[in-house]
Amino acid sequence: MKGAKITAIGSYVPVSRLTNSDLEQLVDTNDEWIVQRTGIRERRISREDEYTSDLCIAAVRNLLTRYGKSAADIDMVLVATSTADFSFPSVASIIQHRLGIPLTVGAFDVSAACAGFVYALHTAHAYVASGLHRKVLVVGADALSKITDYTDRSTCILFGDGAGAVLVETDEQQDRFLGYHLGSDGGGAHHVYRTGLSHTVNGVELGGSGKLVQNGREVFKWAVRTVPQGVQRVLDNAGATLEQVDWFIPHSANLRMIEPVCERLNYPLSQALYSLEYFGNTSAASIPLALDLGIREGKVHSGQRVLLYGFGAGLAHAGVLTELQLDEQVAPPDVL
Incomplete structure (x- = not known):
């Protein structure tokens, strides 16, 4: 068994904001009621032509730029999402191509809803700690605005869109998980x-x-x-x-x-x-x-x-x- 560690992180949220005041125009609610019951003040909403894969790519590019990393030596891509662009192909395969990650790299999605990122992280740890892989990209992303019913005030006040990505790499000294x-x-x-x-x-x-x-x-x-x-x-x-x-x-x-x-x-x-x-x-x-x-x-x-x-x-x-x-x-x- 080898060690594994998180070495880099990146994130992205869409530009458009949906505030509690905006929601007052859609359903019977108000800012005070929402904050008191949820702690949420606003959420980010993806454009009509902006999908989960786009959120993922922006988050990964943020990671690569901030930490001076290369996508060329990533050897596995895992994406946790409940709002894939399609039933298939996977979001992981889409971003593998668009980011220029090698064709010899495995890529698949993990479906565990709001627990998905931790499930994917646990999976990445297993791959790296076993020695099967050395650099696994893990992304958690969802475009929930695309599946939210904006006539249902019990749910539409909660959900927003965004993505976060981490790299899990080999640690030669010890396992950090x-x-x-x-x-x-x-x-x-x-x-x-x-x-x-x-x-x-x-x-x-x-x-x-x-x-x-x-x-x-x-x-x-x-x-x-x-x-x-x-x-x-x-x-x-x-x-x-x-x-x-x-x-x-x-x-x-x-x-x-x-x-x-x-x-x-x-x-x-x-x-x-x-x-x-x-x-x-x-x-x-x-x-x-x-x-x-x-x-x-x-x-x-x-x-x-x-x-x-x-x-x-x-x-x-x-x-x-x-x-x-x-x-x-x-x-x-x-x-x-």
Whole structure:
């Protein structure tokens, strides 16, 4: 077994903003109500001709520029998304071509909704630590505005678009991935899903026009119960304690969900990073966006331990504890 580490990060969000005031013109809501219940003030919305692959490419280019990296020696591409441009080909294959990554490189998408980035990161670690690959590109991206029902005020206030990317490379000294935990409860699959062909899941008839549907109350109860337990299992697997975690980065679903999770863990909310305030819930992109925001703001540094925990549709969840080993940046990040 070899070691693996995260060496570089990049991110991208579309230019267009959808503020709470804008939503007041679409549905029966207001800024105070949204902020009080979610902590979200605005979200970024992709152009009509801007797709998940475009978000991914912009995020990866940001990474390559900032850290002076080359796409020529990437030997695997993983993309976590629920909003692929097509059912097939994969977003990973599209960006492999457009970024000039060698034709001998494997590329595939990971489907685990809001837990997708951590699942993909865990997969990348396995490839690198096993010695099968040396430099894996991991991207979490979603264009949720394209599947959001803007007549449903319970969901349209939450979701936005964005992408985040990291490189996982070989570490010749030690493994910087310290612990993990994965889980899924398909018995709750009908609580958050994207409609499609009429189908019955767990005795519930699901159908519709390709839009996102969520039972927020049930997802909230599941997450607040499940995430603290999962975090503890990550720590147990790593032989670590919460006191040794510098930053906790949960999926940015809703600030009112993150608060009770931190309370149950007895972990300071001030050490939890999230990207939802100005980007909304960006699904697979929310964790890398939050990590990169922390780096951009000078909070997160190489050598620190971060615990990432994703959770969402499936109901799938995944956590990873890693010690960052970021290379030195050679160019400033783009303004988000």
